[in-house]
Amino acid sequence: MSSPAKGVALPQSPVKGGSPTKPGSPLAQSKKSSKASSPTRSTGAAQPFVHQNSDDEDYYTRPDFIYGGPFIGVNRPSPFLDTGTPMNLPLQGTFKKSFAYFSLKERIPVILTKIIDYLSRDGGSIKSANGASEEDLKNFMQSVVKLKNDLVTNKDYDPFTVDTANAKKWNMWIENQENKKYFNNTWMFTECYLYRKLREGCELTKGLQKFDYFEAQKKSAFDNNVELMCIVADKMVTMVNKSEKDKRKADFITLLKICLWANKCDLSLSLGSQVNLIQAAKDATEKLRLNPPPPPPPPKKGKKGKPAKEAAPQAPLVISHDPFQMILDLKDKLLVDDTAKIADQVQNKADAMLKAINANTTFKFKCSCHRLATLAGVPLCKDEAAEEVKDTKDAKDTKDTKDKKETKEAAPAEAKDGKEKKEDAPKPIPCPAKMTVPQAVMFDIVCDNTGYELFADLCLAHFLVAQKIVQKVRFHVKDMPWFISDVTEKDFRYVIDACSNSNFSKEASSGATEGEGGAPKIIKADNLRLLGQAWNQYLTDGVFQVMAEEFWTTPHVYRDMKKYDPILYRKLQYAVAIMFKGDLNYRKLLGDRNVNPTTGFEASLQGFIPAPIIAVRTVKAELICGLPKGKWDQLTTADEKWMQSGDYGVIQFCPKGEALKVSDRPCMDYCQTCFGVVCPEHTDI
Incomplete structure (x- = not known):
């Protein structure tokens, strides 16, 4: 390769954000030697620099990049x-000291x-279980390899190609993305995008x-934590019995905290490695014993005539895996605790909602569907609506008559006092787009991980129903495999069936004993x-109702839910409260921005308040809100990576909720035409 004319030098490109040459690098040494050998430099005209196409951010600063005589470092525009x-900026992989960068560079490739x-x-068992071919397996594997390659x-x-x-x-x-x-x-x-693209490989x-x-x-992950579930289940059978107000509140608080620390069982954080909380407790105990905390400060002298204050007791050097003891052990790791407020206000709102439901008659008998449908651009005269409802009713009556006839021919009809048993008439269901009061007091849980965490969520739901705080619980799950351990509808049913059929029996891992002889306790x-x-x-x-809406597996943060899925937003408005579980949901609640840690929870939601919001999350990403002043600095000084460990948690509450109003459009979730008083397409809420 021929060199340009001697004495012509390329000027340093002063691009903002570029990385300076590191001292001691081959490039820096070559610069030093070139200066020593060339005491004079030409002032000839500088040659224009043309950027090369390269995905290597250090391409232009490598020693092998030679552009005339001496090696000259060129700062490439780098994000x-x-x-x-x-x-106040979104989390993204361009900040090299962030968990986002580490996650994209190290965690997801693993x-x-x-x-x-x-x-x-x-591969053999996968093909057999799914009825797949060798070609199917090969194609899917190639798609995963390409996805990993493109990421690193x-x-x-890449655009999606599945139709x-x-x-x-x-x-x-x-x-529509800028980057x-x-x-x-x-x-x-x-x-x-990565998890959705992974799914496309199967599609x-x-x-x-x-x-x-x-x-x-x-x-x-379920099997590894069955012992913990048995411990919780043994106490749950007493919690579900009708209890007086104070005990009910205390149990509500306890179960919220069980739900929080169960969120430690996150396979995404552990890169798919199994999370066994029993073993984790043993490991933590050993670590604590090797590095015990400093002794408590000596007692302070009392004022004149007052006894001296007692010294704070030394914390036990044992971390328990018992979920109820864990609540006490990790008390100082719960950075925001709104559980008492939640227990009081959910109960109060549920009572008020039940009164409103019992007093409501408007939508049981009539509604303004036709007028509102017309305003929404769907012309529909009363005669047409009546005819359509009549046709639907006639079709249903014909089917019912046929079914009854077939039943009668198949077996003799049951009779009581010489009369046929009458079936209860179906309850009329009003159009959900016109309801301003729900049909039942409902509590919603936006789920995170399956296994032990889902079990804890089910326990809380069972408690709320058994104590008659609410009448129904809706579980929002993912519609595809997501972030390794997120709950799908199949996972939901698996956990319940696995609990129903469990034959677990084992000596307590804690070494607990029972009886006079001190025999090992059997779980x-x-x-x-x-x-x-x-x-x-x-x-x-x-x-219990399981709902797998598409919105939960989109990249949209929750302040944009009204824009992308107004129907889901309206469904959430029916709830007395919505509990969002885990770190991903927390990030979406906060718009995935690094907000000031002292910003209040309500302000951080940026207007997303379909109903009162409960956030239950162990901290696994670098964003948080609602901390007392100085707390973030204190924790960061002690451990700059404390927000990545999952060792700390928050239970936060925003009591506000947007009022449920009559919708200005037909309910597109069930049908494109508004039928008036009763919606024949709508069977649930």
Whole structure:
């Protein structure tokens, strides 16, 4: 390669955000030697610098990049900054000291590698269980390999190729992104894109359409924590008995805290490795004994005539795995505790809502559907509406008559006092778009992890129903495998069935004994089975309802829910309160921005208040709100990575909720035409 004319030098490009040459690097040494050998430098005209196409951020500062005579470092425009996430900016992978950068660079590639290993190791059983071919497995594996490759090299997002309405939405969202590279865009969008793209790999095959590549890990996570579930179940059988106000409040608070610390069982944080809280407690105890905390300060001298204050007791050097003892052990790790406020205000709001439901007659007999439908641009005269309702009713009557006839021919009709038993008339269901009062007092749980965490959520739901605080609990789950251990509808039913059929029996891991002889205490699953059977019945009766809305697996933060899914927002408005579980939900509640840690919880929600909001989360990402002044600085000084460990938690509450108003459009969730008094398409809320 021929060199340019001697004495012509390329000027340093003063690009903002570029990285200076590190002292002692080969490039810096070559600069030093070139200066020593060239005492004079030409003042000839500088040559223009043309950027090369390269995904390597250090391409232009490597010693092998030679542009005339001496090596000259050229700062390439780089989005990467050697800092943490600045205040009030979205979390994203361009901040190299942030957890977002570490997650994209280190954590998610490991998660994808484990899927590739799983497909290689257990390909035969996967094909057999799913009726898949060798070609299906090969194609899916190749898609995962490409996804990992594109991530670590910071490529542009690939569009989705599967022909579904959801994929078309994703392509539109990708097109609307200002930054289309994995690290350069927001962490929320990239993470959600990765898990959605992972799913597309299965959708593009014939035999792996329903394959859950995280299922085996989720089942193992359940099995690893059955002992904890049995311990909780043994106390739950007393908690569900009708109790007086103070005990009911205390039990409500306890179960909220059980739900919080169960959130430690997050396979995404552990990169898919199993989380066994019993072993984790033993490891923590050993670590505490090797590095005991400093002794408590000496007692302060009392004032004249007053006794001296006693010294604070030394904390025990044992971390218990008992979920109820864990609440006490981790008391100082609960940074915001709104549980008492939650217990009082949910009860009060539930009582007020029940009175409103019992007093409501408007939508039992009439509604203004026709007028509102017309205002929404759906012309519908009363005659047409009446005819359509009549047609629907006639069709139903014909079907009912046929069913009754077939039943009568198949078996003799049951008779009582010489008369046929009459079936109860179906309860009229009003159009949900016109309701301003729900049909039942409902509590919503937006789920996070399956296994022990879901079990804890079910216990809280059971308690709320058994104590008659609410009449119904709706569980919002994911519609596809998500962030390794997030609950899908299949996972939900698996946990209940596994509890119902558990035969667990084992000596207590704590070494506890019972009886005069000090025989080892045996932990059994008798009460766990009773709970599982009760939950199955609740599902059958509609007291528990599982809802898998598409919105939960989109990249949108919750302040934008009204824009992207107004129907889901309206459904949430029916709830007496909504409990959002886990770190991903917390990030979406806060708009995935690094808000000031002292900003209040309500202000951090940025207007997202469909109903009172409860956030229950162990801290696993670098954003938090509602902390007392100085607390964040204190914790960060002691451990700059405290927000990544999951060792701390918050239970926060916003009591406000947007009033439920009559909608100005027909309920598109059930039908495109408003039928008036009774909606024949609508069977639930």
